[in-house]
Amino acid sequence: MLPDQGGNVSSTTAFMSPNLIAWRQLYLNKAKLKAVSRTSALLSGFAMIGMVEINLDKEVDGTILMFYAINTTLLIAVHLLALMISTCILPNIESVSATMSSVKDSPHQSMNVHIQMAWAFSTVLGILLFFFEVALLCWVKLQPLDRRDCFYSTTMSITPLNLDTSSYSPSEMTTSIKTTNCGHKGRNAAIASTCIVVPAAIAFLWFACHFYRRLADHKFDRTNRNMVELENIHSGLQDV
Secondary structure: OOOOOOOOOOHHOOOOOHHHHHHHHHHHHHHHHHHHHHHHHHHHHHHHHHHHHHOOOOOHHHHHHHHHHHHHHHHHHHEEEEEEEHHHHHHHHHHHHHHHHOOOHOOOOHHHHHHHHHHHHHHHHHHHHHHHHHHHHHHHHHHHHHHOOOOOEEEEEEOOOOOOOHHHHOOOOEEEEEOOOOHHHHHHHHHHHHHHHHHHHHHHHHHHHHHHHHHHHHEEEEEHHHHHHHHHHHHHHHHO
16 A cells, blocks of 8 residues: 555555655655755745845945855855756656656655755755845945945035146145044944844754754654664564
């Protein structure tokens, strides 16, 4: 007896199906690839639109602009790679699960490394790069506001109308416009946004590590329970 479309298997047939673990892994990889497709398509689309629609100011710092371009390119490349892997593998898995054919016909076991790589790119590395994207975007948009409020010092020469410059000293023939104090509202706003993004990224990394650790513990406990139940079944069969 094989799993239904939802991947459910009754407890009476849990140990009767020799391919139960393979079917469970198939549905798990199928769900992961679907999540990768949705997440990568959404985040890469946001990054692409943000890069195209942003109005760059000529006073943007060159270093900030370089980091923004590198991070945006990496973000889009990582998500597109994960999306390509999902798009290539998912139809082959869905065809097996839809027709309820042999689980050995599915490539989910032979391509498990690629599936896990797509999952890591989309949900770990891709989301972390998206956090950096938000912080860099704030710097690109807000940092030039400080330079717009500055008035730079200039020196102008003054020539009298009678053109007789011999009676004027150099100090009397020049005047200066002093630089006013530049505002820091743009930089302060960018720093504030960065102070929010950095703890959020740290919390994301902590959750990812904690989640995968708990998941590994859960799999280990489930495997131990299955081994105990198999030993009990084996003992029962020997008694019969």
